[in-house]
Amino acid sequence: MDKAIQQKVNDLIEVLKQTTEGKCAIALAGAHAKGTADASSDIDFYIFAEAAKSFEERRHLIRSVADKGTEPWIDTAFDATPWGGTMDFMYQGTPVETTARTLSAMDKAVADCLNGKFEIIPATWTSNGYYTFIYLCELSFIKPVWDPDGVLAAYQRQTAVYPTALRRSIIETFMDRANTWIDNFHYESAVRRADILFTAPIVLHTVMDMIQVIFALNRIYFTGDKKLEAALSKMEYCPAALLSNISFLMSAPRDSEQLGLQRQLLRQIRDELSEKAEAAYREG
Numbered sequence: 001m002d003k004a005i006q007q008k009v010n011d012l013i014e015v016l017k018q019t020t021e022g023k024c025a026i027a028l029a030g031a032h033a034k035g036t037a038d039a040s041s042d043i044d045f046y047i048f049a050e051a052a053k054s055f056e057e058r059r060h061l062i063r064s065v066a067d068k069g070t071e072p073w074i075d076t077a078f079d080a081t082p083w084g085g086t087m088d089f090m091y092q093g094t095p096v097e098t099t100a101r102t103l104s105a106m107d108k109a110v111a112d113c114l115n116g117k118f119e120i121i122p123a124t125w126t127s128n129g130y131y132t133f134i135y136l137c138e139l140s141f142i143k144p145v146w147d148p149d150g151v152l153a154a155y156q157r158q159t160a161v162y163p164t165a166l167r168r169s170i171i172e173t174f175m176d177r178a179n180t181w182i183d184n185f186h187y188e189s190a191v192r193r194a195d196i197l198f199t200a201p202i203v204l205h206t207v208m209d210m211i212q213v214i215f216a217l218n219r220i221y222f223t224g225d226k227k228l229e230a231a232l233s234k235m236e237y238c239p240a241a242l243l244s245n246i247s248f249l250m251s252a253p254r255d256s257e258q259l260g261l262q263r264q265l266l267r268q269i270r271d272e273l274s275e276k277a278e279a280a281y282r283e284g
Contacts, residue, residue, distance in 0.1 A: 005032070005037075008091060008092060013145055015061065016087075016098065018053070019053050019087065020050070020100075021049065021050060021051040022049060023050045023149045024146070024151075025048045025149070026046070026147070027142035028045060029044040030043070033141055043094055044099075046101070048155075049103065052078040052100065055076045058074055073088040078100040079102050079105050082130060082132065083123075084100055085101070086098060086100070110135060113159075114158065116163070116168060118131060118166070118169065120173075131212075131222070133170065136159045137223060140221040162219035167216045171217065171277050171280055171281075174212040174213045177206075181206060191256055191259040191262075194255060194259060196259070206270075207242070207249055207250075210269060211228060214237070214239070217277070239273065241265055241268050241269050248265075249265060249266075
């Protein structure tokens with residue numbers, strides 16, 4: 001991280017601390033936490049706190065540091081959505097994206113995931129829905145920058161080893177979802193008609209479901225929709241038929257023969273993953 005960005009991070013930590021009540025921890029997330037930042041990267045923070053200051057107090061504080069001529073986006077509460085509350089603004093020309101959660105919400109999410117329980121919540125900003133096990137995934141890569149009470153350190157100790165119950169649950173859930181359309185006669189007839197507005201979403205969602213299975217088989221926490229191809233290429237196990245055909249699978253050729261080949265590929269990958277899943281169940 002260059003000195004200019006580091007100074008912004010230091011300044012913003014002091015600002016964000018003032019938006020909370022009680023125990024508080026702050027972490028750096030996104031590209032700067034993963035070491036993949038470039039000149040276009042924003043600064044992502046996560047806040048974990050017992051409670052939030054009032055909406056009015058937080059809005060006044062963030063407005064006081066945001067770039068002139070810009071209007072921050074601030075949710076009314078830290079648990080305004082299943083993924084937390086947001087405080088997004090521009091700071092010295094850099095976009096700042098902040099996700100804030102209460103400790104009580106974190107406690108529940110972590111406990112549920114350790115026991116293999118999660119939800120898939122429809123969300124327009126992600127291609128396949130919001131998975132509540134993302135709470136654990138985020139803990140695997142965020143970097144604490146303010147944690148005087150050891151709040152984040154405790155969560156990260158709990159989730160350092162990929163939970164067996166969560167692994168099994170993810171594999172079962174997403175293998176079932178990946179099987180929804182592959183052998184369905186509606187998909188087959190759409191392929192014959194070259195009905196790409198019907199087939200393309202099926203391929204996309206089936207591939208995204210398979211990717212969840214692959215992450216779980218490797219005992220690797222899912223890190224989000226971006227840069228997935230690079231992540232898959234580094235894994236110990238990923239079906240070669242998927243890696244070598246991503247461009248083809250993500251295309252929508254208006255040709256029934258090509259669409260049929262897509263379907264065959266999905267079957268091939270599904271069958272390979274099914275064998276791996278069965279082996280994973282036997283492992284426990």
